[in-house]
Amino acid sequence: MEVIILPSEKDCAKLGGQLIFDLVKENPACVLGLATGSTPVSLYKELIRLHKENDLSFSNVTSFNLDEYIGLSGDHPCSYRYFMQEQLFDSVDINLKSTHVPNGLANNIEAECDSYEQSILEVGGIDLQILGIGSDGHIGFNEPCSSLSSRTRMKTLTGETIKDNARFFESENEVPRHCITMGVGTILDTKSVLLFAFGEGKSDVISKAIEGPISSMVPASALQLHPNVKVILDEPAASKLVNIDYYKEVYANRPSS
Ligand code: F6R
Numbered sequence: 480m481e482v483i484i485l486p487s488e489k490d491c492a493k494l495g496g497q498l499i500f501d502l503v504k505e506n507p508a509c510v511l512g513l514a515t516g517s518t519p520v521s522l523y524k525e526l527i528r529l530h531k532e533n534d535l536s537f538s539n540v541t542s543f544n545l546d547e548y549i550g551l552s553g554d555h556p557c558s559y560r561y562f563m564q565e566q567l568f569d570s571v572d573i574n575l576k577s578t579h580v581p582n583g584l585a586n587n588i589e590a591e592c593d594s595y596e597q598s599i600l601e602v603g604g605i606d607l608q609i610l611g612i613g614s615d616g617h618i619g620f621n622e623p624c625s626s627l628s629s630r631t632r633m634k635t636l637t638g639e640t641i642k643d644n645a646r647f648f649e650s651e652n653e654v655p656r657h658c659i660t661m662g663v664g665t666i667l668d669t670k671s672v673l674l675f676a677f678g679e680g681k682s683d684v685i686s687k688a689i690e691g692p693i694s695s696m697v698p699a700s701a702l703q704l705h706p707n708v709k710v711i712l713d714e715p716a717a718s719k720l721v722n723i724d725y726y727k728e729v730y731a732n733r734p735s736s
Contacts, residue, residue: 480689480702480703480705480708480709480710481708481709481710481729481730482689482710482712482717482720482722482726482729482730483709483710483711483712483726483730484712484713484714484717484720484723484726484727484730485711485712485713485714486713486714487713487714488521488677488713489521490713491521491522491675491677491711491712491713492521492522492524492525493525494711495522495525495609495673495675495711496522496525496526496528496529498607498673498709499511499522499526499529499607500529500533500535502606502607503535503536503537503540504535506606507536507538507539507540508539508540508541509540509541509606509607510540510541510542510543510599510602510603510604510605510606510607511540511541511542511543511605511606511607511608511609512542512543512544512545512605512607512608512609512661512666512669513542513543513544513545513563513567513609514544514545514609514610514611514619515544515545515546515559515562515563515566516611516644517611518611518612518675518676518677519566519609519611519675520566522609522675523566523567526567526571527567527570527571530570530571530572535571536572537571537572537573538572538573538574539574539577540573540577541577541578541579541602542573542577542578542579543579543595543598543599543605543661544559544560544563544578544579544580544581545608545610545618545619545620545660545661545666546559546581546619546620546658546659546660546661547559547560547580547581547582547583547658547659548583548654548655548657548658549583549588549633549655549657549658549659550583550584550655550657551583551584551655552583552584553580553582553583557647557648557653558580558583559580560580563578563580579595579598581595581631581659581660582659583655583658583659585659588633588659589632589633591659592630592631592632592633592659593631595631595659595661596630596631596665599665604668604669604670605668605669605670606669606670606671607669607670607671607672607673608666608669608671608672608673609673609675610666610672610673610674610675610699610702611674611675611676612674612676612681612684612685612688612699613639613640613643613684614639614643614680614681614683614684615637615639615640615684616684616687616688616696616697616698616699616700617637617640617698617699618663618666618674618698618699618701618702619660619661619662619663619665619666620634620636620640620658620660621634621660621662621663621666621698622634622635622636622637622640622698623637623695623696623697623698624695624696625662625663625695625698626662626663626664626695627663627664627667627693627695627698627701627704628662628663628664628667629662629663629664629665630661630662630664630665631659631660631661631662631665632659632660632662633657633658633659634657634658634659634660635656635657636654636655636656636657636658641654641656663698663701666701666702666705667701667702667704667705669705670707671707671708671709672702672705672707672708672709673708673709673711674699674702674708674709674710674711675711675712676710676711676712676713676716677712677713677715677716678713678715678716679715679716679718681716682715682716682717682718682719683719684697684699685710685712685716685717685719685720686719686720686721687700688700688702689703689710689720690720690721690722
């Protein structure tokens with residue numbers, strides 16, 4: 480795990496943008512795993528800037544989103560399909576047919592989950608997965624106690640996640656209770672991961688995920704088993720890490736700098 484601590488969210492988004500820029504330049508037909516929520520918004524803004532100002536083209540890129548609420552259609556303003564259209568897809572040249580978000584209205588949820596997994600396999604897997612982290616340690620919507628080898632499936636949101644996400648809805652009651660999410664195992668199969676976290680509110684869970692034991696109670700801690708993870712944090716999110724000075728030293732003295 481490479482822990483990168485930068486002064487601000489903007490710096491983190493810039494670095495993330497550069498890493499994705501490099502990947503897409505090297506492999507224009509790469510497969511990106513995408514996240515929603517507040518965390519990736521600054522990164523998506525940076526990708527849009529790179530598209531407009533630096534010729535970054537997504538025309539051959541394929542994408543898979545982590546999750547979607549069950550019961551919301553893609554044109555519902557709180558659905559994750561809608562979020563992706565607004566925050567990224569509508570502003571870059573990605574082919575919408577190559578973008579995948581689980582169908583929250585599928586009649587047969589199990590079949591939808593199996594076919595999502597199959598579609599990821601058919602394109603050769605996810606080259607780079609973007610992640611945020613929930614205050615309860617979830618990645619995707621893999622809530623505490625999720626199997627660390629789980630695949631795409633239906634999950635029930637915790638009360639904490641419902642509360643956290645109520646800010647996107649008119650009231651807490653409107654937050655769907657169920658979702659489809661890639662599993663922890665699906666995420667561990669990706670070739671590389673960029674996990675972002677910003678703000679003091681994420682500092683406790685970040686220290687558990689990075690420096691605590693691997694446990695299904697903190698699903699993000701499973702990333703300690705992934706061979707290629709960069710955790711990109713602003714100072715407040717990193718503030719409770721015991722080894723903060725070491726991580727800074729490693730980054731400052733990275734071989735490529
Ligand atoms: C979103 C997702 C979630 C979020 C997490 C953090 O697709 O899978 O794991 O990354 O809930 O959300 P924010 O960024 O809103 O704090």
